[in-house]
Amino acid sequence: MSEPDKHEPDPAIPPLDTIDDSQRIPPPRRPAPPRPRPIKAADDIPPGAIAAFGVVALVALLLILKWGIPKGIDWYHHQDWAWFTQWTATVADPVHAYLSAHTVGLPLTATSAFVIWQGVGIVSLALSWITGAVGARLTWTAHGACSVFMVWDAAPAAGRPVAAALTVLAWTIGSLFALRGLSLRPLIHLHNHNHNHPAR
Numbered sequence: 395m396s397e398p399d400k401h402e403p404d405p406a407i408p409p410l411d412t413i414d415d416s417q418r419i420p421p422p423r424r425p426a427p428p429r430p431r432p433i434k435a436a437d438d439i440p441p442g443a444i445a446a447f448g449v450v451a452l453v454a455l456l457l458i459l460k461w462g463i464p465k466g467i468d469w470y471h472h473q474d475w476a477w478f479t480q481w482t483a484t485v486a487d488p489v490h491a492y493l494s495a496h497t498v499g500l501p502l503t504a505t506s507a508f509v510i511w512q513g514v515g516i517v518s519l520a521l522s523w524i525t526g527a528v529g530a531r532l533t534w535t536a537h538g539a540c541s542v543f544m545v546w547d548a549a550p551a552a553g554r555p556v557a558a559a560l561t562v563l564a565w566t567i568g569s570l571f572a573l574r575g576l577s578l579r580p581l582i583h584l585h586n587h588n589h590n591h592p593a594r
Contacts, residue, residue: 484545484553484557484560484561485541485545485557485560485564488544488547488548488549489508489511489544490504490508491548492544492545492547492548493508493544495548511537511541514533514537515534515541518530518531518533518572519534519568519571519572522534522571522572522573526574531572534568534569534572534573538562538568538569541561541565542558542562542565545557545561
């Protein structure tokens, strides 16, 4: 029995474009999970439950106004907030000193520059938190970098690392709100365009 000739050409394979579109097997698709039907208060929740919820919410609001707020105010007055004021001064005092030293000869006073620094920080934090706008987040990031630089430059040499570290911590705490939802992972969109070409 003779061995098959290894040099014989393979049988002709028809090209893919000769297969009719109706005969092509589409890739399997995973069915999307069903979306939950939205709850409509008028149709799905009994009126008695809505009324009971309203009564409970009203009673809870009255209890908060009568006992909760006075207790909170009393707790606030009995706390030692020296750590917070010292932390604020550790950041704000070097910034004010830096602005005082570098606004000499400018039409802008150091006090006005300090107010602008505070205003830009508060507004960019609020806009970043509420809107998530890219410009507001970039402004917040630039404000934090400038603040750390000014604190590092104007703080006393012995406490410079601690002052800069506390400034970074204050900025990162604010970034929990300003940069919420920000992801560094790339967002990839896959577009599948199926065009039905007539069979050849």
